[in-house]
Amino acid sequence: MSTPGRFASGAEVREGLARVGYLADDAIAGVVYLADRLGKPVLVEGPAGVGKTQLAKSVAEMAGARLIRLQCYEGLDESKALYEWNYKKQLLRIQAGRHGAEHAQGAGPAAWGDVEEDIFSEEFLLSRPLLEAIRATDPVVLLVDEVDRVEVETEALLLEVLSDYQVSIPELGTVVATQVPLVFLTSNNSRELSEALKRRCLFLHVDYPEPEREKEIVRTRVPGISAHLTDQVVGIVRLIRQMDLKKLPSVSETLDWAATLMLLGAESVDSDLARETLHVLLKYQSDIAKASKSLAVGGA
Ligand SMILES: Nc1ncnc2c1ncn2[C@@H]1O[C@H](COP(=O)(O)OP(=O)(O)OP(=O)(O)O)[C@@H](O)[C@H]1O
Ligand SMILES: [Mg+2]
Structure with a gap:
């Protein structure tokens, strides 16, 4: 198996990701760099919509690698995974x-x-994503998306692949990878993953970004938005994230809101416009009512 070493440093990862439109912080870039050096998978955990799946996609794009995705769901079995x-x-x-x-x-x-x-x-033989990634001779990034959706017993399927980069097929023998692929597993933490799985991975917690990084994300993903509107959007989202809501707005919702405001031709957001468009940011009526009340009082 060839030794990894695709990137020279964490800083290089961060810059490379920025070039393909993914704004990482030092922690994210550092873990991606280490995972490559150590030949270990990354377990990316965090709330919905903070860029976990996009990280794997963007790393693939940055590295010029093919993305192989295993979308997990309840009932996923060997015949669909291996x-x-x-x-x-x-x-x-x-x-x-x-x-x-x-x-x-x-x-x-x-x-x-x-x-x-x-x-x-x-x-x-019909190869499914895990075997396909092991057998690939071209550069690949394997994304095992939403791994917390499979049953604990199914996780065991992943262990051989993730620790030895090999798959045993009784009738054919063991297929060993010729290169260590970059592997990302994502989880929304809907259930606790097994110790065995965690032990094999580097752990990366991705949370809502700091305001400066969220502003950069908005500027990158919503072309043409003004600095003033970006500041306001990120500022209001930040306020809303401090409220006690059922579902806090994620990065993807910040982006949707910014794009909506641009479409409406808004140059800035006042509390009326914010309240009229809250349904883009929040997905529960009770959350919308709560935020709406608080924005009216605060006069955002
Ligand atoms: N750091 C970032 N840089 C650029 N875009 C980002 C970043 N984080 C999130 N995004 C944007 O947010 C969108 C949602 O991200 P993504 O689908 O990766 O979230 P997720 O964490 O996988 O969510 P879920 O848990 O719901 O699957 C992406 O399509 C991307 O446009
Ligand atoms: Mg995802």
Whole structure:
């Protein structure tokens, strides 16, 4: 397996990410740099919409690598995560073997051993994301998205891949990666992940960004927005995040709100406009009512 070493420093990661439109802080860039150096996966945890999935996508873009994504969900199993045998094609092969034997003069039916060897060969294997990442010869980034959605037992599927970068296929043998891929796992922390999984990963907590970084994100993702409107948007979102709400506005909601205000041709936000557009930032009526009341009093 080739040794990793795609980036020279954390600072280089940060600059590279900024070039592809992802604004990381030192902690994020530092963990990505270390993960590459140590050949370890990164477990990215944090609230919804703070850029966990985007981080993996942007690292792939920055590194010129192909992104292979395993979207996790309840009930995800080996056949969707690792590999499965192409059952229909195997059946066809068996039938074709029988016909061939019937028509061949004097030849006996094909020996079962030969057929078996044939139908459990490469040609009949369907690679799913984990195996695909292990077998890749081009640069890849593997994203195991929302890993907290699978059952604890299913997590075990990941362990061999994440610690040894290999997959065992009983009929074929063990497939070992020729290169250590960059791996990102994301979690919203909807349940506690197993110790075994955590031990194999570097841990990265991504939270709502500091105001300066959020402003940079807004300027990068909402082209043409003025510095004044950016300051106001980020300032108001920050105030709202301090309220006791069911669901705090995330970075993606800040971006949606900024884009909405731009569409409306607003040069600045007063408390009336903020209240009229709160539904872009907040997704519960009770939250909207609470924030609306407080913005009216505060006169944002
Ligand atoms: N640091 C950042 N730099 C640039 N854009 C960002 C950043 N963080 C978040 N974003 C923007 O926010 C959007 C949402 O991010 P993303 O989908 O990665 O969130 P998430 O943390 O994976 O959320 P969820 O937990 O709901 O899956 C991205 O598409 C991106 O536009
Ligand atoms: Mg995500």
